């Protein structure tokens with residue numbers, strides 16, 4: 001039996017509850033396929049700051065580097081909002097992405113037929129939506145230098161950040177996006193602001209150039225403001241999208257809201273040579289932490305993405321995906337997705353149902 | 359009778375058609391209030407590039423500076439997409455904003471009761487939505503230096519832009535936003551990405567500081583990715599929003615799509631000491647240009663914003679607004695908003711109906 005070491009970062013809020021479900025379900029699905037998972041817990045986020053003074057202890061980064069994949073639940077909480085910048089949970093997340101060179105963030109926004117009513121958009125608009133957003137994750141304005149605060153020529157305080165991309169940075173994310181598009185509907189929309197920004201013009205030029213190597217993928221370009229509109233007007237128009245770190249942050253959150261079910265959405269953040277990070281799109285939900293009412297589905301689907309994109313275990317991935325679908329079909333819903341006629345279950349109950357279905 | 363000189367920039371595509379309606383209706387409403395408008399046409403955008411080689415001829419900027427307000431229709435078209443950067447229509451628009459120091463862009467996103475069904479969002483989610491987005495328009499990454507393209511230490515091409523704000527730039531837009539909020543529901547949400555960007559942290563600090571002068575306005579802060587979600591989840595939660603140039607570009611387009619009726623949305627771009635620019639949110643729609651089927655309502659409502667915010671003629675503004683409402687109530691719709699039971703009218707027909715109703 002193959003053995004895989006998974007760094008489990010439960011983080012804050014509902015993190016521990018949904019991690020428990022994900023590891024339980026993974027174990028079950030692994031057993032069925034003759035695959036062993038070795039789960040190693042490490043601290044990140046507020047929990048790490050509380051215990052060690054920093055949101056990403058060296059020991060955690062080392063454990064992640066040693067692992068085959070990182071399964072991350074969620075970080076953050078009101079408690080740490082007033083902490084000094086370097087101790088805040090999100091710094092740990094940014095440092096982890098950078099530390100593992102996880103440059104390609106894959107965020108599917110899929111409207112599941114069982115949940116099409118959950119969207120704030122009309123059912124006939126969103127039904128059938130299946131978008132994969134590929135967001136550059138370790139470059140752009142998030143990490144660009146110079147950045148900081150100084151005083152301008154008239155003596156006033158100024159602050160600045162640099163949005164910067166180099167050709168190789170754009171090339172590698174473009175390849176990931178084109179290759180994903182090849183496995184999907186072969187349509188790739190690259191989003192930028194090339195009518196205003198130099199960095200977007202280079203982005204557009206490089207993506208266009210790389211596109212020549214993928215003649216089977218239909219490439220289009222869209223300005224980010226227009227993309228923010230078209231996602232609402234006609235989400236089905238999109239198949240695969242690729243964009244920079246900041247635009248991807250905004251558009252992927254907008255797209256996830258199309259589905260109306262944040263509790264269902266996984267993500268993968270991968271590099272070419274280091275373990276990938278797999279985590280749900282939703283946050284740590286401190287207001288419901290510890291009550292056993294969180295929705296663990298996004299976390300389980302993140303584990304599925306881990307098996308598929310990080311560990312090359314498509315059969316285990318499929319078991320998890322099928323289990324989630326079966327639970328939805330069976331009418332099981334956590335509180336966030338509860339609707340008339342459905343059966344409301346707790347986080348741990350859903351864990352048992354999913355494990356059973358594997 | 360007071361006389362007001364209006365620089366009319368019809369621009370490209372449907373621009374001339376909707377400008378004709380707006381000036382006709384303004385004239386009518388002015389007559390009724392004893393106000394005279396002096397309309398002076400100038401070139402901008404692709405039309406200006408074709409005639410003079412540049413999208414904002416000096417003579418146009420001069421005419422705008424001499425005017426009491428600028429009424430702009432729309433710019434752009436496929437034809438100019440392949441022109442050199444400096445000759446493209448949007449360059450003219452950016453130069454005009456900068457030339458008139460129009461730092462505060464006001465973009466209402468109002469869901470009109472008669473059109474609540476036009477949205478791709480569920481009626482119960484959007485109905486009653488009335489958001490005013492205040493976008494900083496002459497700073498931030500749109501104009502920040504340094505910008506350009508160079509070669510990095512490993513010999514690869516790189517391109518970069520600078521997102522920068524100084525304290526005074528943030529202060530003046532904050533004042534505009536707080537004062538608008540005072541006239542509305544007294545809730546202001548400032549949008550930034552302070553968890554990642556230094557420039558956003560300064561933005562947040564300065565807006566918070568200015569807020570002390572407006573104790574009657576309830577100030578909140580939201581990250582831009584979350585704002586992109588909350589606009590879809592619960593748009594009624596927002597009253598007035600204030601944000602930087604780039605975030606405002608994206609969020610105001612997203613918000614305008616909530617209304618489902620881009621053909622109804624006006625905007626104002628104002629400074630403290632120069633004529634303001636008033637223009638519809640929609641583009642030049644080259645595909646329907648010259649067919650007399652465009653919707654002139656956003657242009658007429660832009661003229662109303664001009665009267666209200668630029669010329670201090672609230673009574674004329676109200677006549678235009680009432681005329682638009684009456685036309686909607688009367689069931690008149692241009693093609694873009696046509697629905698069963700309504701009466702479809704051409705652009706010029708609607709002009710006559712609106713003029714009549716003034």
Ligand SMILES: CC(C)[C@H](C(=O)O)[C@@H](O)C(=O)O
Nearest residue numbers: 090091093094249553554583
């Ligand atoms: C927490 C924050 C730093 C992070 C980001 O902006 O990347 C989050 O919004 C995300 O999208 O994962």
Ligand SMILES: CC(C)[C@H](C(=O)O)[C@@H](O)C(=O)O
Nearest residue numbers: 195196225448449451452607
């Ligand atoms: C045309 C373009 C330069 C412009 C902008 O980005 O500001 C437009 O999108 C707008 O919002 O008015």
